[in-house]
Amino acid sequence: MQQQYPFAEIEPRWRRYWEEEGLFHTDTDAAGNKYYCLMMFPYPSAALHVGHGRNYIIGDAVARYKKMRGYNVLAPMGWDAFGLPAENAAIKTGIHPRESTMRNIATMKRQLRAWGACYDWDREIASCHPGYYRWTQWLFLKLYEKGLAYKAAAPVNWCSSCRTVLANEQVVEGRCERCEASVEEKRMEQWFFRITAYAQRLIDDLERLDGWPERVKTMQRNWIGRSEGTVLEFDLTPRADNTPDPMTSVKCYTTRVDTIYGCTYMAMAPEHPALPDLVRGLATEKEVTEYSRQSARRATRDRMADEQQKTGVFSGRYVVNPYNQERIPLWVADYVLMDYGTGAVMAVPAHDTRDWAFAKRYDLAIRISIQNTEQSLDLTTMTAAYTDDGITADSGPFSGLPNRDAIARMTDFAKEQGFGGPMVHYRLRDWLISRQRYWGAPIPIIYCDDCGSVPVPENELPVRLPDNVEFRPTGESPLTASPAFMQTPCPACGKPARRESDTMDTFVDSSWYFLRYLSPRDEQQAVDTAACNRWLPVDQYIGGIEHAILHLLYARFFTKALHDMKLIGFDEPFAHLFTQGMICKRSEKNGQLYKMSKSKGNVVSPDALIAEYGADTVRLYTLFIGPPERDAEWNDQGIEGASRYLRRLWRRVYETRDSLRAVAGQPLPDPGEYTPAERELRRKTHATIQHVTQSMDGAFHFNAAIAQIMELMNILDTHDLGASAKETTRRIGREALETMILLLSPFAPHIAEELWVELGNPPGILKVSWPEVDPAALIQDETDIVIQINGKTRGRGRLTAGLKDEDVQRAVLEWDLVKKHTAGKTVRRVIVIPDKLVNIVC
């Protein structure tokens, strides 16, 4: 054994050992005591930095811990390997996305190994591999069969910089989440997944996800955006010349039907499809059409702007309020959104801030229909809409009701009368999956002039990506320029037809990969139903909070859809979710704290750090940096502490190994023979086991666990364990040191393996059971008793443990410390917390 901690020598050696021994090779046929520990599979960008590392290090620590606790752990890894960056790079450099992706995978795999992260590499998958995307395509066809995949012309979010459409989820404040270019609205034929069919279940089942962070569930609830309200149909008044209309009414959705008697106009979205028919031939037609055209142009960007001025035009038409038969004007206004509700609203200026602003601007009528309890609302003094609860006023037969009750009554009335009723509305839109891109799974559909859209027969899957394509940003998929790809006979009639040239959003690939790990090379089926049912839901899913909505919602949707197709027997994919915080680093330029990322130029590469300190040190620091669910600041000096600790541990074993080996395998002597110091060391050892285990089983508080282990080290260092030490001390010291190594092994596995062997144990610490607490060791003869006088801590003293409360009280009242504070006072009450504290009230 070397005196200096030779991490560079031992770490590769142990990694080789783990792989050769197949320690993370999991037999999934046996599912007894299973533990599926999954890390979100990464997109293979150029290289990993220490910020990414947190995810893998946390996951590896959990996997190793669970393995030592006797679980059959499945910890697979793969690659979310399709995606825009590789294709964008291809446009720039001409390097084929497959080539750059494969190179990046090799780099990242090397980095993961260098970290000491253990995976069952036999199960490695890459979503860009035909053996994988074949089944992504197959699942598309299944969804298509079930009516859950459909094509529709739709206004889509178009990023002119990325030259593709984006999902709603990828548009952040009117900008492309990827390149931050402003997003335009375009109308295109696109493929959708009908996720809205699952909106209610996606909300309801969040209740069952006890193992998910509350904030992630909240984010999903917000995103799905369930709202309960009332739908109402307003009849149109006939045209002045009595010419017929294609429609006779306009529907609107409201959550405040209680305010209906204050409705003074109706407002419709400028892009409402009925609008052209409504105004055809009217004097207002030209103005309305022009207004619609203008607002469409500024739709996406300006309508998002904070200080949006509400504009609108009168349509020239009137509708009738079904409650009081009043004729009110129909306006076209850009504050009404087409893709929420019905695209038309009943406007109640007195009780809605937006309607108030609009009515004031265009001088429209305002009428109070909800009074606050003081009856104090008065139009001449009101300066803003009253949106709080109150009592219905001037509301015909519904007057005088608490407004919440009025909502129910008035909705019932609408239903009875047949002009409306209750309606549940969701903010969630269907998932747009078409991408005008090459580097994704081709959508397996063929277009035939005679037969229309025809699914590719299953036995012709995969629809392979052609290799010879040119990467030019044209706004169309590069696939359209490949005749070999595009031209194909119609599967139905055999006539020449053409393929769909769009590929699927990469979130489709990642919506089912966790199922494929159970049968990664299966060429007969997408998922192995029996194996999935044994191993899923995933016991612990670990990843970044940035996927709180997109990936995690889509994966839940897929799981439910596959469940309904009877392909799997569970309908939630992830039982426990852990979202680790981001690693940030201060910018050297401006001192600001940013998420570690290449674009911010504040990345720390693990390669150099591992070379300088070793993987275990990097792991230990990464876990010690703070509570793993919270963001943390990477501090270059902090790693020194981790390094110091491991070197100190190494030195300790180096110095004591001969004398400790001499007592290997010997049972501990009778506790009656221990000196107080020995007893205390043993107590500390077992208290540490207890604390570390609690820290691991609870919320994965590795930082607290490591602190406990360091404390044990500090105590242990006060004991001489050399050849001249008492044998009992050496035995207890050996137990302490071995325990420390075992507790440390999930965090710093290489050094733990090495030191374990140096103490004379056989190799393979992962096969050793997690240490168990000896309750007897925790019992103390004497404990510190904190003395409080009137709730204030005044000192402490030693007292025999386990005394009766009366005896504690009697003893303590004799102490000088206590006498000093109680002199001249009457002791009124004494509170005794056994073995801990005495509070004297006087």
Added chain:
RNA sequence: GCCGGGAUGGCGGAAUGGUAGACGCAGCAGACUUAAAAUCUGCAGGCCGCGAGGCCAUGCGGGUUCGAGUCCCGCUCCCGGCACCA
């Protein structure tokens, strides 16, 4: 605006209603060394005091309790999600 999370020394953070600041970083003093690095020992929330000791202190204000960082009520600020959502 609605929803969720947070606030503890110079810094990261620890604390089943029971000694607030464990553990670590940075700092200071000392030992070893020709010197440095490494290592080791000690000090270290603030204020008052020579000292013994005392007072203050977990964002702010109340409350419950023998006792509150922890529980309850009311705020402030910060972070995140949603938002012209009808």
